[in-house]
Amino acid sequence: MASAAASASVTGAPCQQNAHDVGSNGAAVHSFKASNMVIEMSQTPKPKPEMTGLAFGTVFTDHMLTIEWSSGEGWQKPHIRPFGNLSLHPACSSLHYAVQLFEGMKAYRGQDNRVRLFRPMLNMNRMLKSAKRACLPSFNEAELLECIRKLVEVDQEWVPYSDNASLYIRPTYLGTEASLGVKRPSRALLYVILSPVAAYFSTGAKAVSLWADCKYIRAWKGGTGDCKMGGNYGASICAQYEALDYGCQQVLWLYGDDHQITEVGTMNLFLYWTNEDGEEELATPPLDGIILPGITRQSILELALKWDRFKVSERYLTMGDLQRALKENRVTEMFGSGTACVVCPVSRILYQGEALELPCAEDGSSLASRIMKELTDIQYGRTASDWNFEV
Known part of the structure; x- marks a missing residue:
């Protein structure tokens, strides 16, 4: 799914692709498991950028998270891999019918050097709500949060050592159905990328x-x-x-x-x-x-x-x-x-x-x-x- 890159591999336990989990609303859902995660570390780490003058969302970290789903096989193992391009079929439903959604959250480094996320379960709940509206498959919010936590942990040196900057986290979910029919997609991809950011507006905190x-x-x-x-x-x-x-x-x-x-x-x-x-x-x-x-x-x-x-x-x-x-x-x-x-x-x-x-x-x-x-x-x-x- 991502472009090939030289990497070392660490493989988790066999994936229970269709194991039942309980979502935040108490209902049973089929979900991926963070404990089954596969990790491929990049062998070509990139230099960290200077935050001064950095445009929002233009620089990305060394790794990304991808999790694939299909109607026939269910959720595959979560995969942390070197950051790279996606390979999508030209007829993929997200490109033609906007079967796509995303979230926005941040990781912050404190003066105690600890890295924190701010109320991330609210983002997970909102993402699941958006997924249901887009007819994309459900997932367990706590499992996705643990996958994101692990990704940030892998790329934690990208979290700026500053109280005026942070690491922007962009979970994205899209239909990858390879046909031109307007319908519920039979394939989907959930992925997460990370980007160190300073102020969003060029004017900073000004009105x-x-x-x-x-x-x-x-x-x-x-x-x-x-x-x-x-x-x-x-x-x-x-x-x-x-x-x-x-x-x-x-x-x-x-x-x-x-x-x-x-x-x-x-x-x-x-x-x-x-x-x-x-x-x-x-x-x-x-x-x-x-x-x-x-x-x-x-x-x-x-x-x-x-x-x-x-x-x-x-x-x-x-x-x-x-x-x-x-x-x-x-x-x-x-x-x-x-x-x-x-x-x-x-x-x-x-x-x-x-x-x-x-x-x-x-x-x-x-x-x-x-x-x-x-x-x-x-x-x-x-x-x-x-x-x-x-x-």
Whole structure:
């Protein structure tokens, strides 16, 4: 499946390809086993990159994880192998019908030199949900997490020795059915690649500007907006470049005749304001099938509820709500959240020809700054938390 490379091989126990496991929902599933893993170490390790000026997702580690599935044989043994190209049939269903999904998570190196993953089981659960929506075979989330843990352990020297960088983990799952029929694929490939990364945005932690227009729609009721599928993102690229033409860095996705605020770029969105009832509130759109259930989003909600300093809500917000609040000086700040950026403040929104200026503190006093610090303190091990999973 990957390109050939000189390697040494370590083989695990015989694979129980169709052994029953119990998934997180208690149901029996057929799954691969991490204990059956085959490891082939690269004999030509690559030099580690300088993190300064490194573009996001452009450099990859020495190894990758691949796990193949077929309807006739079930799951094959997980395989850690030297990083290389995939070999795919030209009629493969992922290329023609977007039978494909992915996840995004990170490994962080703390000052104690320990490597940690941040709430990785939430990523595994979301990936399984996306797989069911794409008609790809189920797997045991804990087994996949252990496979990923082992891959990161093998390439642990690629985890940056920095509290401003991390190792991005990209699990990917695609149908490899070699036919042009629109159907459930009879073959599939689950693979994981790793990439050392610095800041996601070229502006670093600085605030971004948004283009809000109902010309394009990211997701709709009954669609796949709550799944992490490649098609959701590929279809957004045209709008992203149009936003740049308007002098904005990201798209603020709107939905419905009332122009509901949904997501920003590839991030969930939060509004910290005084609401219509005079309450101090942190609000974010609800998970109604349109919004991606972000791990950072969930973590922010849980942190804010634990603080118990203001109202925390999952509620619908419209551009009309935002315009009125800005005119009445009720907006404190707005920010996006996601694995790649963690937290990103919003400074301006271009909407219907009007530039809406949002308050944006740059002295570290904002709620976004506090959330960023609390989350990164956990991720880099400066604060002990059961959200961390040690490699």
